[in-house]
Amino acid sequence: MRIATVIDISLVDVPKIPVTVIFTGGCNMDCGYCQNAEIIPLDSGTEMAIPDIVESVRGNLSDGYCITGGEPTIHKDLPLLLKALRDDGAGHINLNTQGSVPDVLEKCLPYLDSVWFDMKTIPERYAEITRVKSDPWSRVLRSIKLLIESDVGFWPRTTYVGQLMNADEIQRIANLLHELGFQGEYLIQNYKKSTGTRESLVTNFEEPNQSELDPLLDSMPSGITLKLEWR
Numbered sequence: 001m002r003i004a005t006v007i008d009i010s011l012v013d014v015p016k017i018p019v020t021v022i023f024t025g026g027c028n029m030d031c032g033y034c035q036n037a038e039i040i041p042l043d044s045g046t047e048m049a050i051p052d053i054v055e056s057v058r059g060n061l062s063d064g065y066c067i068t069g070g071e072p073t074i075h076k077d078l079p080l081l082l083k084a085l086r087d088d089g090a091g092h093i094n095l096n097t098q099g100s101v102p103d104v105l106e107k108c109l110p111y112l113d114s115v116w117f118d119m120k121t122i123p124e125r126y127a128e129i130t131r132v133k134s135d136p137w138s139r140v141l142r143s144i145k146l147l148i149e150s151d152v153g154f155w156p157r158t159t160y161v162g163q164l165m166n167a168d169e170i171q172r173i174a175n176l177l178h179e180l181g182f183q184g185e186y187l188i189q190n191y192k193k194s195t196g197t198r199e200s201l202v203t204n205f206e207e208p209n210q211s212e213l214d215p216l217l218d219s220m221p222s223g224i225t226l227k228l229e230w231r
Helices: 050-057 078-087 102-111 123-130 137-148 167-179 214-218
Strands: 002-010 019-024 064-068 092-097 114-118 153-160 184-190 224-229
Touching (some): 002 050, 019 050, 050 078, 064 078, 078 092, 092 102, 114 137, 153 167, 167 184, 167 224, 214 224
Parallel strands (some): 019 064, 092 114, 114 153, 153 184, 184 224
Antiparallel strands (some): 002 019
């Protein structure tokens, strides 16, 4: 597995739980607004054996792990890493994913407590927004269904990008989640310009105003609560 970097302890990646954050290298999507663009290339990071990864993160003053990227599920040995962390005494294990590799995600489920699931956009815009040749929506949909049917905490979220998305699309994503049987909190976070993005790709994007989405707070389908988290 390729590891890009590790944050010894974070208080913001998993609500109310201090975790060690492990960033895997490489992603099979290429979202123009990605804030971790330097680790999108498949050869980013350093190849590490599972025992070496576990040894390197052991002893931090955290109560678990958040595995993020990049896209962790492009690594077929991800389930082995999660099992090794669990066997080593991990408390809470959280995964960040965009759901494009359901076969690997399914093998990870026995070792996970929660999943931050990045809902990129509405189904018909997936290939456009993620800048890939092959439409990933069918695989993303399978991953959503796997999580809803599991005992793992399913935490859907969308990064809202000004001039790229609109409020109606957020409403449609919430409606879709409702139709699939999801109940709970749907998180919207704002896009922010940062040194982690590629300047040439974000020229036409804007940091959105929360007021664009405020009217949606009262229009969510039954059982879904919209949370706006502006950073």
